[in-house]
Amino acid sequence: MITTILDILIAGLLMGGIYAIIAVGLSLQYGVARVFNVSHGEFIMLGAFGTWILFTAFGINPLISLVMCAPVLFLLGFYIHKTIFRTLLRSSKIIEIFESKSMLVAFGLMYIIQNIAILVWGSDIKGYSYLNSPVNIAGAVFPANRLVTLLFALLIGAVFYLFLSRTRMGKAIRASAQDPAAAGLMGVNINQVLALCFGFGALMAGFAGTLLSLCFPIKATMGMEYTIIAIIIVTLGGLGSIVGSFIGGFILGIISSLVSYIEPSLTLVAYYVIFILMLLIKPKGIMGK
Amino acid sequence: MSNTCKISKLVTFLVLLLFTVSIPITAHSKDKIVIGAARPLSGYAAFYEANAFGPIYKMWVDEVNAKGGIYVKQYKKKLPIELKIYDNKSDIGTTTRLMEKLILQDKVDFILPPASTAFLFAAAGVANKHKYILIGAEGGATTAEKQLDKMPYLFMVLNYSNHYQCPVLADIYADLGVKSVAIIYVDDLHGIEYQGVGSNEFMSKGIEVKMIKGIPMDAKDASHLLKEAKNLNVDALVSFTYPELDFLITSQLMELGINFKSILFGPGANFEVYRATFGDKVIEGVMGEGAWNEKSSKAHKDFVERYLKRYKRETLDWWGHNVYYAGCQVLEQAIEKAGTLNQKKIRDIIATQKFDTILGKTYFKNQLLARECYAGQIGQWQNGVFEVIDPGKKRTAKPIYPKPDFPKK
Numbered sequence: 281m282i283t284t285i286l287d288i289l290i291a292g293l294l295m296g297g298i299y300a301i302i303a304v305g306l307s308l309q310y311g312v313a314r315v316f317n318v319s320h321g322e323f324i325m326l327g328a329f330g331t332w333i334l335f336t337a338f339g340i341n342p343l344i345s346l347v348m349c350a351p352v353l354f355l356l357g358f359y360i361h362k363t364i365f366r367t368l369l370r371s372s373k374i375i376e377i378f379e380s381k382s383m384l385v386a387f388g389l390m391y392i393i394q395n396i397a398i399l400v401w402g403s404d405i406k407g408y409s410y411l412n413s414p415v416n417i418a419g420a421v422f423p424a425n426r427l428v429t430l431l432f433a434l435l436i437g438a439v440f441y442l443f444l445s446r447t448r449m450g451k452a453i454r455a456s457a458q459d460p461a462a463a464g465l466m467g468v469n470i471n472q473v474l475a476l477c478f479g480f481g482a483l484m485a486g487f488a489g490t491l492l493s494l495c496f497p498i499k500a501t502m503g504m505e506y507t508i509i510a511i512i513i514v515t516l517g518g519l520g521s522i523v524g525s526f527i528g529g530f531i532l533g534i535i536s537s538l539v540s541y542i543e544p545s546l547t548l549v550a551y552y553v554i555f556i557l558m559l560l561i562k563p564k565g566i567m568g569k
Numbered sequence: 570m571s572n573t574c575k576i577s578k579l580v581t582f583l584v585l586l587l588f589t590v591s592i593p594i595t596a597h598s599k600d601k602i603v604i605g606a607a608r609p610l611s612g613y614a615a616f617y618e619a620n621a622f623g624p625i626y627k628m629w630v631d632e633v634n635a636k637g638g639i640y641v642k643q644y645k646k647k648l649p650i651e652l653k654i655y656d657n658k659s660d661i662g663t664t665t666r667l668m669e670k671l672i673l674q675d676k677v678d679f680i681l682p683p684a685s686t687a688f689l690f691a692a693a694g695v696a697n698k699h700k701y702i703l704i705g706a707e708g709g710a711t712t713a714e715k716q717l718d719k720m721p722y723l724f725m726v727l728n729y730s731n732h733y734q735c736p737v738l739a740d741i742y743a744d745l746g747v748k749s750v751a752i753i754y755v756d757d758l759h760g761i762e763y764q765g766v767g768s769n770e771f772m773s774k775g776i777e778v779k780m781i782k783g784i785p786m787d788a789k790d791a792s793h794l795l796k797e798a799k800n801l802n803v804d805a806l807v808s809f810t811y812p813e814l815d816f817l818i819t820s821q822l823m824e825l826g827i828n829f830k831s832i833l834f835g836p837g838a839n840f841e842v843y844r845a846t847f848g849d850k851v852i853e854g855v856m857g858e859g860a861w862n863e864k865s866s867k868a869h870k871d872f873v874e875r876y877l878k879r880y881k882r883e884t885l886d887w888w889g890h891n892v893y894y895a896g897c898q899v900l901e902q903a904i905e906k907a908g909t910l911n912q913k914k915i916r917d918i919i920a921t922q923k924f925d926t927i928l929g930k931t932y933f934k935n936q937l938l939a940r941e942c943y944a945g946q947i948g949q950w951q952n953g954v955f956e957v958i959d960p961g962k963k964r965t966a967k968p969i970y971p972k973p974d975f976p977k978k
Contacts, residue, residue: 291792395611403615404883405816407846413977414826421796423824496789497816497846501613501659505787541793545756545783 287420288537294426296533297433298491302506303513303525304437305484311520312457312477314375315365315382319390320510321503323353323482326393327489328498329401335408342410342494346432350486357482360389361475369474390503397500407497429491436487437526440480444522453477457520512555518565527566599644602910604630605653605677607667607692609684612659616812617684620840622706622893624880626681627652629897632875639901642908657683661691668695678910679900686710686729686759693723702916704896707889709937711762717936722916724899726892726938728946730766734858737946737959738807738833739770744960745970747805747831751780751798753791753818754809755835763809763835779803786811791818795827805831812837819847819855823975830971831856839888839948839955849953854972859888860948860957864965868927869944887948887955892938895926902926 302324309317330349334340340348365382372378411425444450455463456473464470488506492498509532517528532551539550558565608623609615617623630650633639638647653675657664664683671677672695680701683692686708696703697720709729717723728734742750750771754760760783768778779801782794795818798806806829808818815837822828831854837843838857863870869891876885900915902924907914923932928942945957949968956966 287793287796291790295790391611398611398615403619404842405616405812405846407816407820409820409823409847409851412820412824414824421825422792423821425824495820497813497820499616499813501611501615537790537793540788540790543783544788544791544794545785547788548785 283419284541286418288541289534290417290420290422292534292537293530294422294430294533295536296530297430298488298495298529299509299513299533300526300529301433301436301484301488301491303510303517303529304440304522305481305488306507306510307514307517307520307522307525308453308477308484309481310514312453313361313365313474313481314379315361315386315478316379317389317478317481318383318386318507319393319503320481320485321505321507322390322393322397323357323485323503324489324492324506325397325498325500325503326356327353327486328493328502329397329406329489329500330486331490331493332406332408332498335410342408342490343428343432346487346490349490350483353486353489354479354483357485358475358479360482361478365478366471366475369471390507394501394503401500403500405497405499408493410494423495425494429494432487432491436484437522440484441522449473449476453480509551512551514565515555516558516565518568521565521567524565524567599641599648599910601651602639602641602648602679602904603651603653603675603677604679604681605655605671605675606681607655607657607664607671607683608681609659610654610656612657614659614684614688617707620842620884621886621889622682622684624876624884625706625890625893626897628876628879629894629901631879633901639904641904641910643910653677657688661688664688665691665695668692672699672701682706682708684708686713687757689725690716693720696720697722700912702900702912702919704900704919706893706896710758711766712758714935714937721920721936722912724896724919724933724936724938726896727889728858728892728938728943730763732937733940733943734946735763735767735770738767738856739774739776740960741947741958741968742771742776742805742831743774745831745968747776747970749777749779749801749803750805750807751782751801751803752778752807752809753782753784753794753798755786755811755814756783757786759811759835760809767807767809784810784814786814788814788817790821792821792825795821795825798829799827803829805829805833807833809835810837811835812840812843815843816846819843819851823851826975828972828974832972833857833947836888838950839886841885841887842883844950844953844955845883849950850976852950854949854951854969856947856949856958856968857888857955858947859945860955860959861887861891861944862948862955862957862965864954865891865944865957865963866927866929868929872927891927891944892942895924895928895931895938895942898926899924899931 306320309315327349331342331345334345368381369378413424414421415424452468513528517524536547540547609618634649638649640647655667682705684707689705689708703723705725709725709727711731752764754764815834833856839859863873903915903918906918923930931942945959945963948955949958958968
């Protein structure tokens with residue numbers, strides 16, 4: 281019985297770590313940059329494929345790829361915001377108009393990135409084996425790569441939390457999330473902060489893509505399912521809250537593990553039930569203000 | 570009468586004359602056969618366009634055109650084929666809309682099927698409404714068999730659960746002495762049918778079915794199911810799941826250090842990309858649905874040689890590629906036999922006559938490819954070859970049992 285509980289709990293935490301990283305990126309992009317980035321999953325896919333290429337073509341360790349792929353995606357996200365979204369922001373009289381325009385652009389980005397990926401890498405399922413050995417924890421057996429994934433997810437989350445809470449740039453981002461107008465009056469370069477936030481969102485997607493590729497098969501069309509998961513977790517954790525995204529990610533991971541133990545077919549149903557309940561009971565999420 | 574009036578009358582007469590003369594010319598002149606399809610060029614089903622029917626119809630069209638086209642007696646010449654392919658975005662609604670567009674607006678001469686069972690039957694409704702022949706490719710379902718008499722223009726080439734994969738699998742297991750199985754199935758029509766037919770077949774052979782569990786198509790973790798199956802100490806794990814889940818479950822079996830005496834995967838293990846991803850040692854002894862290989866016949870060997878001149882080996886499909894190609898050959902030969910592009914005449918020929926294809930003598934019984942035509946039903950990876958392990962003449966290698974352990978890293 282204890283082994284079973286441990287089994288469900290640890291499996292949930294292992295999934296939750298990846299889910300958290302996936303959601304942190306979207307939370308930043310929507311919570312601060314106000315871009316409901318439905319192409320978030322495509323950035324995850326790019327991170328995953330980057331890692332796969334580095335591993336299969338050059339033999340580069342996926343954990344080293346973490347610091348190679350994600351920064352490239354950061355730059356991509358940063359310049360996409362500086363060029364496309366800033367133009368939209370300038371032409372929008374109110375933020376609500378910008379939000380709706382930017383969501384449409386994000387849909388466009390999703391199709392463009394996905395189709396380019398299909399052209400370049402095809403529609404095949406790809407994958408590689410890394411740390412695929414079993415690890416025994418108090419009688420419950422887990423894959424080593426998922427444990428590594430959890431450790432790195434926690435590490436990335438902690439570093440990013442410290443960045444937001446301890447650095448000047450982090451404070452500027454938090455100020456912009458709370459009140460962009462007031463932050464601007466206090467000397468924060470809002471345009472730069474918004475572009476950085478979008479870039480950080482893409483950075484997190486890159487990390488998530490690398491970690492996902494350690495454990496799961498990948499394909500060019502994988503993005504949308506992770507975008508949906510990110511939306512559910514962001515709703516659960518609270519928009520713009522890094523801690524909320526982590527709590528939400530782990531809650532969703534454990535619930536999915538529990539449901540998949542009882543009746544695997546109902547896992548997706550459980551996600552949507554949580555999503556609807558959260559919207560009804562606490563629309564701002566666990567850590568939302 | 571003024572000169573202007575005379576000239577305008579003359580012009581009107583000439584235009585009318587030209588129009589009248591041109592009608593029969595247009596009706597009888599044809600310089601190509603246009604074949605349309607709504608295929609998953611993007612979206613979740615794009616895998617099938619890249620690895621299943623996609624490479625085959627393109628290869629067939631190129632090969633036919635290299636010969637000058639299909640001879641149609643009505644036009645007294647060979648007509649090359651022109652393809653008109655739309656992206657259905659892996660969406661059934663888009664597929665049926667595009668099929669209507671192809672038939673009504675583009676007025677294509679023939680249509681090719683979309684990918685996977687649910688899409689095929691949605692498309693079959695449109696095809697039958699407009700009396701267009703639809704020779705299926707990816708997809709087939711037991712429950713759909715009852716609909717076939719209402720869909721006379723639909724023909725299915727791919728083998729499936731009761732046609733005749735599960736009965737053959739049960740025979741193989743009975744021969745090998747498998748005592749118990751655990752079944753994991755993807756919770757859609759495909760998985761539900763396979764687990765239903767499969768469990769009945771196993772039980773009819775005295776094989777105990779100790780576990781039957783569904784799994785969603787986009788599941789990210791199958792570890793609970795694998796551990797449960799292991800705890801039940803079953804001889805065989807039968808996973809009627811799609812490629813993405815097959816890849817996930819294969820990885821998780823290795824990661825958890827779990828093995829069974831026999832492991833079979835639904836659509837997934839039959840693809841060469843499965844071998845390319847995991848390598849020969851990992852997949853040694855893994856069974857899959859299918860099956861054929863270069864040893865099945867000389868025609869199959871030639872087919873693989875021609876295929877590899879065009880495509881990478883990783884795109885080969887050891888379940889469907891031979892029957893998909895045969896389906897195209899049937900259409901080609903039926904057009905030639907009919908000597909016309911009339912759908913009804915060609916349909917009747919397909920339903921009643923035999924054709925020479927890569928499979929040998931090829932024919933349909935009740936709109937389903939006859940059992941004798943298949944090169945095999947169940948395959949097993951042995952030294953990098955997807956061997957046919959059906960009992961009987963079509964077997965290309967004896968089954969390996971028990972399956973070897975996954976290699977340790």
